[in-house]
Amino acid sequence: MKAFEYVNPADVKGAISALTAGGRDAKLLAGGIDLLGELKEYIRTPDVVVNLKSVPGLNKIESDAKSGLRIGALVTLTDLVENPIIRQKYSALSDAALSVGTPQIRNVGTIGGNLCQRPRCWYYRDEEVVCLKKGGNKCYAIEGENQYHAILGGGPSFIVHPSDCAPALMALGASVEIAGPKGTRVVPLDKFFVLPADNIFNENVLLSNEVVTHVIVPVPAAGSKSHYMKIRHKESFDWALAGAAVSLVMAGNTVKDCRVVLSGVAPIPWRSKEAENVLKGRAITAEVAAQAGAAAVAKAKPMAKNQYKVPLTQNTVKLAVLHAAGVAA
């Protein structure tokens, strides 16, 4: 890690002004699991690190029967896992939070950090490799070791978004509250993440002097069910090879509304409208779920070493839909 100046702002405003003053040489630190990894690898070498944890009040989960959940950015993943309301009503989020990393990571890692974490791509994380995302002129995954890279939404960079909570929250229709120099804005997660084609350097719309302060999750409609399924190579600490967050609004036996959001397969949490369209208005059966899976990967463009992700994602969507609906596979 390069030496840096450490700033403890008293409030969100202070954090924003410290970030503004630091410009691109300043970085925001919450739990630190992701940022310290980047600093240790010299992927980022900020002169100033702004500690969001010194801002009081951002570590609360507020729930309201009308407005839903308002989760402070500093709420840890363990806090989410242990929250009974989230377990009961927002199960995809609970599943997702539990699937992150390890107990030690969940105890320290925050929801804000989980949404804003940087890619795990092994070229991005290698200081010696100057890839597109670091100002270079190529994405090494295209010709290189691409077994964990994107099959959907890729190009010019083929990272996959590492967050498990983001697809779950997106399936639950969540937004983030962002504080910046000009005030606060609320951005639906659907619009928060951006593809590399639109911004090669950042995976979301956050500016370097903006701070995600809260996550807002609306009350699920009556008849809602949700689930997040993460398929990983090993169960003890691993990233998603493929994952699917599914939320269903059921009217009797049929799907009134739904969202299907994929993880581990695209540079952003990947909303699959194709899969959603298959499910809407249908009763969930193994066959319908399989059709949704097939639709989710219809436009997949695998590379040399990640072709397995196509059938894997297809099956994951199928299994996640069945699990969410409570139908046996």
Next chain:
Amino acid sequence: MIDEKQVRHRPPEDGVSRRDFLKGVGGSITATAVLATGAEENAEAAKVMPALGQRLKGTVRVSLNINGEVKTAEVEPRTTLLNTLRDHLDLTGAKKICDRGSCGGCTVIVDGRTAYSCMMLAVDAQGKKITTVEGLGSPEHMSPVQEAFVEHDALMCGFCTPGFVVSCSALLAKNPNPSLQQVKAACSGNICRCGTYPRVFEACLAAAKKMKGA
């Protein structure tokens, strides 16, 4: 081979898209100029200040509550809790194995929950209650978990052992009656290379039984 034409350089805009950057958002441009003058660093580093207050740089004195004692160390803001424990306080029970938060060798308990001390800055650990493996027991007075590890041979080379002891102890403090599956999950952030896992599970379950009986 790495393309040598791509000299290592900083991305044109870090975290700010080109479009937004050109729109001239906030202080990004002025800030660069301000930091370019950051020359007073060496003068600043000469004095050691307590690691309190709004801005910390150079060498700072951290004050940490470890195993019930207040300990101070002169570190930098970038110094991890793990390096502080090991290199400044001679608390070498927590091990540096991966130094990236993926092996559990450096696990400590921070305010009742386990944490990787390699992924936490010492300045951030101030004001928290930290327990290391040394705080759980000594060779002469081992905790029930430590005793069970020895009795069940839940250690071979022993390098991962402190981390597993801490993870199991934190589990039992919260859940005195865990299932095998819960023990596995509680240890899932710890790696053992010699391959002692089954005996760690045995030891943790045996310790739970013993603690209930006590």
Next chain:
Amino acid sequence: MPGWKKRSEMRILGKDTPRLDGPIKATGRAKYAYDINLPGLLQSRILRSPHANAIIESIDVIAARSMPGVKAVIITANAGDEMKFAGQEVGAVAATTMERAEDAIRAIKVKYRVQPHVVWPELAMKPGAPKVHNDGNVPKPNKRETGDVDAAFSKAKFTSKGTYTVAVRTHASLETHGVTCRWDDDTHLTCWASTQGVFSVRDELAGTFKLKPEDVHVITEVMGGGFGSKFGAGYEGVMCARLAKEAKAPVKLLLTREEEQLAVGNAPSASATYTLAANEEGKIIACDVKGYSCGGIARENFPMPFIYDVGAVRSEQGVVFTNTGGSRAWRAPGHTQASFLMEAAMDDLATEMGIDPLELRLKNDKHPLRQAQFKEGARLIGWERRNPKPGLGALAGAGRFRRGLGCGGAIWYPGGQGGSQCKVTINRQGEALVEIGVQDIGTGTRTICAMIVAEELGIPLSKVKTNIGKSTLGYGVASGGSVTTPSTAPAVKRAAESAKAALLALAAPKIGANTDELDADDGKVFVKSDRSKSMSFADACKLAPTGGIVGNGRFEGTPQRPDPLQQAGVAGAQFAEVEVDTETGRVNVIKVVALQDAGIILNPLTFTSQVNGAVIQGIGMALYEDRHMCQLTGRMVNANLEEYKLPGPMEMPEFVSIPFENPTATGVTGVGEPPVIPTAAAIRNAVLNASGARVNEAPMTPALILGALAEARRRANA
């Protein structure tokens, strides 16, 4: 020369005994090389080439030398030197803190002229590939032919052919390589080393610095894993001592995890195409095999064919060099790979023949002990439940999760290596001290030494102290090849016998008997024919002179002159039950039964831990571990413990570890290597049996399994 007691007569040996260093390890008080903190200690780091192949043009250390806290900068590479892999050493620095040492290596400016590289063996073998060594990448292969292979093939009833591959694995020892060094004066060096061989480190440092071996004091009280990669002082050990000399201060130099993954050894990859032929009766009559291994810039082989009697053999074995870190001995060198390749070929032949693969093994395995182990293992795993055809049967079922069974066998040869010198001292307080330089690498050597002495002297284990892991003590072997116990235990036993004899001689006049009529056991010295004539062990010890009674013992066995207290050559067999998720390609290992001969087992508790640990490393090999090299950048993309996937707690099956010894065994042997050999093969064959997925590569990732399942479906539909 007395042998080991009968098991029924053992009081301490042969009983589950918690290791003596357990309490210091479980409480974080054990001091590894990495934990040694000394007054004025400096931290250090090594600078390495980021390029897989490059010529150094210039090195500029001026900035680094003038940085705050930097105490020594030593560059070992010169302009013009060729760096042959990403991770090769350039130099090292020492500074007051870890952070400053890191700042300093980053301030060293090295200019490289980058050359074309090759990091994949299949590309390195091609004509025109960049040359790793001057004489090329593919040395002349070893060819051998026994019997008339062509004739045997022409009359074969069944043949089966397959190409099988095992990926490179890293040792991934949790304590990285390294040492802490302190110069006591200009000619005396103390070195706390994370090593498997205190004497090999001593000799390397003494040679490098032109010191007398006895003036280099290497200490390894505990060490955090080596698995075959930690024998010498290595670059890191030598540089630590050099930095300490230059800085005139003690220095600690332990590698980072990335360096550990890149530069200090790995298990070479192996690939082989096996063609096996069998006759009507199921006897294998011919084997044609062509294979190669790749250990980066280093060379290593593996046995092929492996363990079975396969009739006429034509084999061609080569090695390939690449621009990657060199291989080193990795727990049972070559044998884990050999087993996977051969056992996979055996199951594929059995499938081709339509017979039970266990039956094929029993018909073609001449080893009588392994025959018995295979039969007992089959009983313990419930082999009768096995699916009669791959993927088809009651055990597999028809759902998403399919279960199956597989097996594999193993052999391991080394026994004791001569030279061990042990000293046992009995003091006047009735305590014994056992001293031998040998290190305990986590296998329980320290505990076994104390157990042997307690058994021989007939005193409780708590009365025996140990002093081991120091080069100032009597010679002990390096811990590799499973030789530690067979080399050490006999010397310890003889030292204890000798001390006991001296004690009995002192006690004899007091008891009123001849020395040879006496024995010691159960805290007493007594007349063998009349136990009422006795005195307490403690009282006998009071007769000793001030310095106590000293006994010395040696072990001088050689393969030509074997020592009956040790055993060479052990057999093993393992069975695995797995569950394959046909939707995701994930494999769960449900249960592993490991039957292992280990001669007379001194401590069953640590024996079982070693067998469990070997099986777990086998699971890693079968399913997870793979050093990924990128040909585009020439760099290892997973030089960490996040993407280099080691099995964790959630991946653990049920373990059944059975000591299955040769009934005629009279000696002891080591068990570090043998049980790691067959696990991956048993899992591979169980995956085949469960699902019909014929996966010919280790690790068997979800990608490979999904591919093999699709292939199996295509075959079934064809």
